[in-house]
Amino acid sequence: MARVMLSHPRVSHILVLDDDRAIRRTLEKFLSGEGYRVTTTADEREAVAAASGVDVVLLDLGLPTVDGLDVLEQLRKLDDAPTVIVVTARDDMDSTVKAIQRGAWDYVVKPLDVGRMRLTLRRAIEARDATRALRMLVEDGARDIEAGGIIGQSPAMRELYKSIGAISLNRASVLILGESGTGKELVARAIHRASAERERPFVAVNCTAFARELLESELFGHVRGAFTGANADRAGRFELAGNGTLFLDEIAEMPVDLQAKLLRVLQERTFERVGDARPLRVNARIVAATHRDLPAMIARGAFRQDLYYRLNVVVLRLAPLRERREDIGLLTRALLARISREMHKDVRAVSEEALSLLERYDWPGNVRELENVLTRAVVLSRGPVLTADLLPLDAADERAPNGEEPRADDAVLTLRELERRHIAHVLELTQWNKRRACSLLDISRPTLDRKIEDFCLARQER
Numbered sequence: 001m002a003r004v005m006l007s008h009p010r011v012s013h014i015l016v017l018d019d020d021r022a023i024r025r026t027l028e029k030f031l032s033g034e035g036y037r038v039t040t041t042a043d044e045r046e047a048v049a050a051a052s053g054v055d056v057v058l059l060d061l062g063l064p065t066v067d068g069l070d071v072l073e074q075l076r077k078l079d080d081a082p083t084v085i086v087v088t089a090r091d092d093m094d095s096t097v098k099a100i101q102r103g104a105w106d107y108v109v110k111p112l113d114v115g116r117m118r119l120t121l122r123r124a125i126e127a128r129d130a131t132r133a134l135r136m137l138v139e140d141g142a143r144d145i146e147a148g149g150i151i152g153q154s155p156a157m158r159e160l161y162k163s164i165g166a167i168s169l170n171r172a173s174v175l176i177l178g179e180s181g182t183g184k185e186l187v188a189r190a191i192h193r194a195s196a197e198r199e200r201p202f203v204a205v206n207c208t209a210f211a212r213e214l215l216e217s218e219l220f221g222h223v224r225g226a227f228t229g230a231n232a233d234r235a236g237r238f239e240l241a242g243n244g245t246l247f248l249d250e251i252a253e254m255p256v257d258l259q260a261k262l263l264r265v266l267q268e269r270t271f272e273r274v275g276d277a278r279p280l281r282v283n284a285r286i287v288a289a290t291h292r293d294l295p296a297m298i299a300r301g302a303f304r305q306d307l308y309y310r311l312n313v314v315v316l317r318l319a320p321l322r323e324r325r326e327d328i329g330l331l332t333r334a335l336l337a338r339i340s341r342e343m344h345k346d347v348r349a350v351s352e353e354a355l356s357l358l359e360r361y362d363w364p365g366n367v368r369e370l371e372n373v374l375t376r377a378v379v380l381s382r383g384p385v386l387t388a389d390l391l392p393l394d395a396a397d398e399r400a401p402n403g404e405e406p407r408a409d410d411a412v413l414t415l416r417e418l419e420r421r422h423i424a425h426v427l428e429l430t431q432w433n434k435r436r437a438c439s440l441l442d443i444s445r446p447t448l449d450r451k452i453e454d455f456c457l458a459r460q461e462r
């Protein structure tokens, strides 16, 4: 006998928990209009009691007597738990990450955009059956996180926070892609801090910072006598990272033969110290980052395709600043506060003209360049207001169409001379605040000290 497949689809049931009566009314009207069955309540106990079997709960985080995140947890523990969409005015990275970690399906910020809400709900309901099948893969249970430092409220950044929340629940390798200065290292640290292993070490290796042999022994360690100069046993970064996170920065710069070795280590989860045969286990989570176009490098034979496939499982793409201009104001305010504090200046405001310039500029160097420009402006400013004359920027829409800048100095410099001048310039800019200089140059303090000595740089007395 032929079975009749469902001829009329089931009406999805949506429960709204919000203490704001006006929002309950609006949502009820909108959702019934969309053809859903709707229940609304302001009482979280009532909501939890009624939620089993409900398809979607729209949950407000800012409830008067209880934290919505706790309600979220209770809801997710129910048998036949509903899909929960957090709908809240609380618009920060911490709440977003926590909500996603505790099992929220999506995070929607008030005021509500009806079109987006419609789409989010449709997707949630479509995904519900699939989610039922997948739930076993997702570790339940709350993890308190302390993930700070990343600034941005643009849609791209909000999606990023959700991804960090989801990634923090497992130990899979992560590949972070993005132009220079988009915050790849910051994100690597945020992933670590959001994970259950946040008390364990976070160990970073910059693959450009070492010659090939040194890089190998940096990564895997060596035993005494393994090569000339190896006069003691030494643990590598894989070992030092232990159960924490190993951040392989500038992975594209790793020599191809080392890439092969790294691939083997990732596949077998074991490695040996250089000059030793004893296998050691890899327990650390691997986070790799690059600003390079890996597929293009693979095409030229400069990056191994097999390693790329291995790393390419969980990928975070950080958007360049010019694609999220709405974050520029926010970043400017936060960075200015930090820079002013560090430079012992008090720049409290930004003129309208200056902000408009910042918002229109193209930012090829992304957030690092913004930090640079603001540091310079803070140093040069003589009052509490940052004005446009302190910003040497050409707004994108005012530049020549081919984007070429006239060059002030056409002499061909050696790389070394260019480096010397640039370091001297940054030191002057930061008034020899070496911590800031390191951060702007993206080098370590020992590296900076070595270069100062090497180039015989000295502070000019005024």
Ligand SMILES: Nc1ncnc2c1ncn2[C@@H]1O[C@H](COP(=O)(O)OP(=O)(O)OP(=O)(O)O)[C@@H](O)[C@H]1O
Binding pocket: 149, 150, 151, 152, 178, 179, 180, 181, 182, 183, 184, 185, 186, 187, 290, 291, 331, 367, 368, 371, 439, 442
């Ligand atoms: N979203 C953000 N909020 C606050 N600060 C940021 C953000 N993104 C980047 N920064 C700051 O900008 C600087 C550059 O960030 P980071 O070093 O993480 O970039 P990156 O992507 O690793 O760059 P590169 O490829 O050049 O190494 C750092 O000082 C960092 O703190």
Ligand SMILES: [Mg+2]
Binding pocket: 184, 185, 249
């Ligand atoms: Mg970096």
